[in-house]
Amino acid sequence: VQLVESGGGVVQPGRSLRLACAASAFTFSSYGMHWVRQAPGKGLEWVAVISYDGSNKKYADSVKGRFTISRDDSKNTLYLQMNSLRVEDTALYFCAKLSSGTNPGDYWGQGTLVTVSS
């Protein structure tokens, strides 16, 4: 299983960025997928989840209304559209298939760094 994030970079506050996560070697379309972030020197923070069929999406309060999670199963790719970025959004962003009660497999990418700075 491989998850590879891309799209990170340096962006000014208020601007937008779209992250992508390319999945391979597992049945991407069968699983809900998550974004998790980690600010420099800080702990893990769950950001968002999308259901296996894309019909259900949930967000952390800290990003609700600014970030949008989506998926394209034809490309085995997960996305995170980030708008109105803030300095506090600076973090390493991981995509992950997290273990659950029915699906114990747990897979993470290596992350893509987003830096919000003027």
Added chain:
Amino acid sequence: SYELTQPPSVSVSPGQTARITCSGDALPRQFAYWYQQKPGQAPILVIYKDSERPSGIPERFSGSSSGTTVTLTISGVQAEDEADYYCQSADSSDTYRVFGTGTKVTVL
């Protein structure tokens, strides 16, 4: 918002037992998961569904649950176990996931 609380740090001598707690109101109703994270690396799942151990994880890692507290136990700690450990679970309505505050395990 829902929170999972862990002690900031635990120190243990090699060969001894480390216990890391995680407290949260929804833990009696939601499974807990434990992750190990070393510097510069993605987290690795060491316990799922409160007490199950993924393949490839050493038997010295175990998990337990009692009421609103779950515990990760590392028996016979080795130097390579020095890392940050995070619990993870869902809120009571299973709407979103949350990670614990994290515990740094130091092997003396």
